[in-house]
Amino acid sequence: MRSLVDLIRSPLLSGQTRNLPRYRELVHRFQQAILSGQLNAGEQLPSTRELAEELGVSRNTIKNAYELLHAEGYIDTRKGSGSYVANLPEHLLQKTDRLPLAKNTLNVTHLSRRADKVSANSGLKLQPAMAALDQFPMQAWKRCVNVAQASRGLLQSAPLAGDELLREAIVKHLLIRRGVQADSSQVVITSGSQEALYLVSRLLLKAGDEVLVEAPGYQGTYDVVAQTGACIQSISWQALQQQPENTSNARLLCLTPSRNFPLGHTLSLSSRLTLLAWAEQHQSWILEDDFDCEFATGPVVSALLGLSQNQYARQRVIYTGTFSRTVFPALRLGYVVLPKELVEPFLILRNRVDGGLSRLPQHTLAHFMFSGEYSRHLKKMRQLYQRRRAAMEKALAASDLADWRIIDAGGGMYLVLAMPETSDDVGLCQSLAQQGFGVRPLSVYDPLTRQPGLVLGFSAEPEVKLASLVMELAALIGAYQTVHTQ
Ligand SMILES: Cc1ncc(COP(=O)(O)O)c(C=O)c1O
Known part of the structure; x- marks a missing residue:
């Protein structure tokens, strides 16, 4: 002792x-x-x-x-x-010495003109990952807007990497909440994690490169990686938990290690250490998409990047974060934390894309964070979403959907229901969309199993409305099944 x-x-x-x-x-x-x-x-x-x-x-x-x-x-x-x-595992615990930098194989030239599909967020019922906007502290935000607007200096465009104060606020946030020690020079503000994912894959990948993407996983990752011409291989969540065997040639691995999208599982410490050792050994990169980890149940595990910093002098982890879920979606702000040697090439690429972002929202957000409002809001939303989840689970248990198992890890902004093996979840969701429901089919997130299921949002729905929404949903599903099983 x-x-x-x-x-x-x-x-x-x-x-x-x-x-x-x-x-x-x-x-x-x-x-x-x-x-x-x-x-x-x-x-x-x-x-x-x-x-x-x-x-x-x-x-x-x-x-x-x-x-x-x-x-x-x-x-x-x-x-x-x-x-x-x-x-x-003993062999993963030794500290690795600083390795010489690999020769520069970064790709800043292969920019495609293909436009991304834009997803519309339009107030659909039970839409996953929608923030409770009626709870957003508008007065506090307005105060921060006023402070930001009061400075004539802010009429100058922000540095290419983003507003300095916001990058400092993010550094502090990452240290306190995600166990990450970053220098603000490594943080680049983006218009959400989608832009970060896009720029990182443009930077690191060329046609034919092998890329591993977790399954289930976020479709947007597949979309942006596919645009580079890289060969995408899905890697199952189970394979990631074990010693991944077929990973050796991959240049990049994309995953949500702290809270899998959309199932919410956390990758075990052993697996996280194994993946870091793999990246180190093969000089591969790991893209950590730290999506909605703020709303996990229980303690929020530290980011993979934080663990990597404990273990290795040279970083192979690129970290992305977003404010779309924790502040409000229209803000369109996120960020990437880059290993030092990637900062300059990333900024060169970024300069070709948008030359930096509008400064006032960035500076406003910085004040929102430094004033403590952001942490207060996060705490309040975490509690609120937990209550809404409990109400949703109760409503499901009392409905005709009670036989469909909840298969996600709990917490979060949405829950996942498994459907019987032969169900057509895509067809069902298309039909539900016509009735104003934003429920998403699970199978689209998992190209390996295509397991059917429903991803149901609850975070934006008041508790009192959840029971009637679930009843309406169950009735629509019942009607759909009657027609499609005849
Ligand atoms: C897992 C995951 N990562 C990243 C994104 C992109 O987020 P942003 O709104 O910051 O572009 C999404 C959006 O739904 C997502 O689900």
């Missing part, structure tokens, strides 16, 4: 971590100690009470830290007997 407490008390690795909340700081120290082999598999951790007394912090702080470490797979808890360091 004594040596463990000393270890956890030892000086922080970076001055930046001093800004972290107490429990995050502890998580960071434990992660370091486990990943560097200072704490061994099976080693028992002190009880929350003992450690709280030793460190002079509250028991809740230790509890929160243990909860997050458990959720991230660093420790196991056994009922009645305490917490233990998890059993992680």
